[in-house]
Amino acid sequence: MFQKILIANRGEIALRVLRACKELGIQTVVVHSTADADAMHVRLADESVCIGPPPSRDSYLNIHQIVAACEITGADAVHPGYGFLSENAKFADILAAHNITFIGPTGDHIRIMGDKIEAKRTAKRLGIPVVPGSEGAVTEDREAKRIAAAIGYPVIIKASAGGGGRGMKVAHSEADLEVALQTARSEAGAAFGDDAVYIEKYLQKPRHIEVQVFGDGAGRGVHFGERDCSLQRRHQKVWEEAPSPALNAEERAHIGGVCARAIADLGYSGAGTIEFLYEDGEFYFIEMNTRLQVEHPVTEAITGIDLVHEQIRVASGGGLSVRQEDIRFHGHAIECRINAEDPRTFTPSPGTITHFHTPGGLGIRVDSGVYSGYKIPPYYDSLIGKLIVHGRNRVECMMRLRRALDEFVVDGIKTTLPLFRDLVGNADIANGDYDIHWLEKYLAEGE
Structure with a gap:
C-alpha cells in the first residue's frame, strides 16, 4: 500500500x-x-x-x-x-x-479512449455495441454526404478529441450538413487544437446510460451496474440516478457483462465508465471516461463499495477486492449537482456563502468542500457540492430527496437548489419518464 x-x-x-x-x-x-x-x-x-x-x-x-x-x-x-x-x-x-x-489507467489506455474515433474502433473490436456512423475522421464533404445518406438523417457531427458538447452539431438534412461540418470543425479546432470530426446517427429520444467498470490490469474486470445520467443541460449532467428507471434486470446484466468482459480483454487498470445512448432497447457506445466520475457516489450507495478505496487498492497492486458475483445492488440512489449558478440561466454566481446548512437523516450524503463564510472563487467549476440520497426503492428515494432539498440552505449566492425542488415535484421525473432532451425543453418552456 x-x-x-x-x-x-x-x-x-x-x-x-x-x-x-x-x-x-x-x-x-x-x-x-x-x-x-x-x-x-x-x-x-x-x-x-x-x-x-x-x-x-x-x-x-x-x-x-x-x-x-x-x-x-x-x-x-x-x-x-x-x-x-x-x-x-x-x-x-x-x-x-x-x-x-x-x-488510474496507463497513459496508452487514456490516449486510446481520449480519441473518440479510436475509442469507437476499440469498443467495436471489444464487442461493445456502437452507433452507426463513419469508421474514422471525415475530411471531405462528399464523403460526409455519402455516409449520412447511408445511415439516414438526422446525423450528428462530433469532434474526435471533443467532450462537453463542444464541436458537436446536428444535421437534419443534406442541406444542413455542410454548415454543420464547417461549424463543428471550427469549434473543435478552437477548443481542442484538433479539427477532426466524425459522423454518427442522431438518436431522437435516447437516454444516457453509463456502466461503472473496474479492471485489475491483469485480465480481470467487473462492473458495478449502471447510472442514468439523462437529465442534462448542454451535454452537462445535472441529475444522476442508479439503477436506471428505464432498464430491466435482464438488460442491466447483459450490458454490464459486455462491459466487464471488454475491460478484462483490454487489460485495463482502475476505474472507468463506459457511456451509452439507449433507445428502443438498444445500447450505443458514446465514449469511455478513464477516471472516477462526479456521480460515483450513487453507485457506492447501491453497492456499499467505496470506489476510491478500490482505485487505491488496484493502483497499489492489490487487485480487485471483489468478484462479479460478490457485487449486489440494494435500493435506489439519486445525486443532484448543486452549483453556484442561477437556477434558470445557469450564469455562474461566485461570492461568499453567508450560511451553509446540509440536510441529514437516514440515506442522506452530502459531498462538499464549502462552509459558512467560504468564498466561491470565479476561476473554476461552479460545483458547490453533491446531494446523494438513497432509499429502499425509487419512491422512497424521491421522498427523501424532496425532504433533503427542503433542508438544504445555501445563502449569499445563487444556486441550482430551486431547480431541483421543481424537478422533484414534476410528474415526468417522478415516473422516470425522461430523455437527454427533456431538461432543456423543460427549461425553455419556463422562460
Whole structure:
C-alpha cells in the first residue's frame, strides 16, 4: 500500500479522496492555488503545497509544479480526481518516468479512449455495441454526404478529441450538413487544437446510460451496474440516478457483462465508465471516461463499495477486492449537482456563502468542500457540492430527496437548489419518464 498520496485536484473531490486516504491510514498531500488557500481539503490534509496563482493553467494543470510537489513531499502516488489532469496521458507517463504511481489507467489506455474515433474502433473490436456512423475522421464533404445518406438523417457531427458538447452539431438534412461540418470543425479546432470530426446517427429520444467498470490490469474486470445520467443541460449532467428507471434486470446484466468482459480483454487498470445512448432497447457506445466520475457516489450507495478505496487498492497492486458475483445492488440512489449558478440561466454566481446548512437523516450524503463564510472563487467549476440520497426503492428515494432539498440552505449566492425542488415535484421525473432532451425543453418552456 502507498505511504503518501498527493491529491492533484480541489474542492469536493479532493476532500472525497482525502477522506478515503485517511480511512486507509495513508498520509495525504494536497496541492492548491493561491485562491484555494482556505479550502477545506487544504485545512484537513497532512501537508499542502501551493503550486501557483488562480488560473488553472498556472496551478492545477501545471504538471511540472505537481511533480515537484511530489518530490518535495515524498509522495509515492498521485490521485487526479476528475477534470484537470485526470485524463491526461502525458501526465500519467511523466509520473511513471519519476517512479510515482498514477492512480488510474496507463497513459496508452487514456490516449486510446481520449480519441473518440479510436475509442469507437476499440469498443467495436471489444464487442461493445456502437452507433452507426463513419469508421474514422471525415475530411471531405462528399464523403460526409455519402455516409449520412447511408445511415439516414438526422446525423450528428462530433469532434474526435471533443467532450462537453463542444464541436458537436446536428444535421437534419443534406442541406444542413455542410454548415454543420464547417461549424463543428471550427469549434473543435478552437477548443481542442484538433479539427477532426466524425459522423454518427442522431438518436431522437435516447437516454444516457453509463456502466461503472473496474479492471485489475491483469485480465480481470467487473462492473458495478449502471447510472442514468439523462437529465442534462448542454451535454452537462445535472441529475444522476442508479439503477436506471428505464432498464430491466435482464438488460442491466447483459450490458454490464459486455462491459466487464471488454475491460478484462483490454487489460485495463482502475476505474472507468463506459457511456451509452439507449433507445428502443438498444445500447450505443458514446465514449469511455478513464477516471472516477462526479456521480460515483450513487453507485457506492447501491453497492456499499467505496470506489476510491478500490482505485487505491488496484493502483497499489492489490487487485480487485471483489468478484462479479460478490457485487449486489440494494435500493435506489439519486445525486443532484448543486452549483453556484442561477437556477434558470445557469450564469455562474461566485461570492461568499453567508450560511451553509446540509440536510441529514437516514440515506442522506452530502459531498462538499464549502462552509459558512467560504468564498466561491470565479476561476473554476461552479460545483458547490453533491446531494446523494438513497432509499429502499425509487419512491422512497424521491421522498427523501424532496425532504433533503427542503433542508438544504445555501445563502449569499445563487444556486441550482430551486431547480431541483421543481424537478422533484414534476410528474415526468417522478415516473422516470425522461430523455437527454427533456431538461432543456423543460427549461425553455419556463422562460
